[in-house]
Amino acid sequence: EAGVVQSPRYKIIEKKQPVAFWCNPISGHNTLYWYLQNLGQGPELLIRYENEEAVDDSQLPKDRFSAERLKGVDSTLKIQPAELGDSAVYLCASSSGTVIDTQYFGPGTRLTVL
Amino acid sequence: EDQVTQSPEALRLQEGESSSLNCSYTVSGLRGLFWYRQDPGKGPEFLFTLYSAGEEKEKERLKATLTKKESFLHITAPKPEDSATYLCAVHQIPGGSYIPTFGRGTSLIVHP
Numbered sequence: 622e623a624g625v626v627q628s629p630r631y632k633i634i635e636k637k638q639p640v641a642f643w644c645n646p647i648s649g650h651n652t653l654y655w656y657l658q659n660l661g662q663g664p665e666l667l668i669r670y671e672n673e674e675a676v677d678d679s680q681l682p683k684d685r686f687s688a689e690r691l692k693g694v695d696s697t698l699k700i701q702p703a704e705l706g707d708s709a710v711y712l713c714a715s716s717s718g719t720v721i722d723t724q725y726f727g728p729g730t731r732l733t734v735l
Numbered sequence: 736e737d738q739v740t741q742s743p744e745a746l747r748l749q750e751g752e753s754s755s756l757n758c759s760y761t762v763s764g765l766r767g768l769f770w771y772r773q774d775p776g777k778g779p780e781f782l783f784t785l786y787s788a789g790e791e792k793e794k795e796r797l798k799a800t801l802t803k804k805e806s807f808l809h810i811t812a813p814k815p816e817d818s819a820t821y822l823c824a825v826h827q828i829p830g831g832s833y834i835p836t837f838g839r840g841t842s843l844i845v846h847p
Contacts, residue, residue: 661840
């Protein structure tokens with residue numbers, strides 16, 4: 622069974638440029654999560670989707686970050702415009718049921734903002 | 736104030752030297768405590784879920800235990816391939832909102 626797929630794996634951009642990350646969850650997983658992980662820190666939840674509905678998005682900086690999950694399958698996280706402090710690893714995870722279920726993480730996208 | 740604290744931050748062991756990693760938490764409404772392993776350049780990999788005090792789970796050289804205030808990940812006779820960062824996360828649902836809170840992790844290096 623294929624795991625969570627993320628692309629790109631690495632992205633380098635200039636500040637103020639837009640950037641987008643893509644995630645394809647494990648087949649059949651209806652819950653999808655986006656996390657941000659800074660170096661030496663644990664992941665921090667940005668947003669959680671249950672099917673197409675965004676729930677628990679209180680941690681998402683809505684002035685520059687947006688996310689969508691069309692058709693309840695894959696998802697895109699966008700930053701516009703990017704700032705230097707956005708440099709981090711962006712992780713996507715999915716689970717099959719409730720929030721208590723095991724989350725399976727993708728490899729992440731490492732973003733560097735110059 | 737950190738709700739999840741992991742210690743030590745880093746740990747170096749000789750192959751075969753058993754030890755324990757600690758995860759202490761101060762959250763209310765705990766719904767589960769998760770342990771993950773994270774290798775460099777990869778996403779966290781699930782190890783264990785513990786739901787109630789007194790619960791224990793084992794997998795190969797790893798054993799996780801849970802009390803009302805902390806969890807331990809015991810590593811018995813570790814091997815170099817056990818080298819990784821070990822993360823714990825607590826899942827709570829205060830007021831209906833889902834809040835998974837991760838600790839900063841313990842970086843484990845096992846020398847041959």
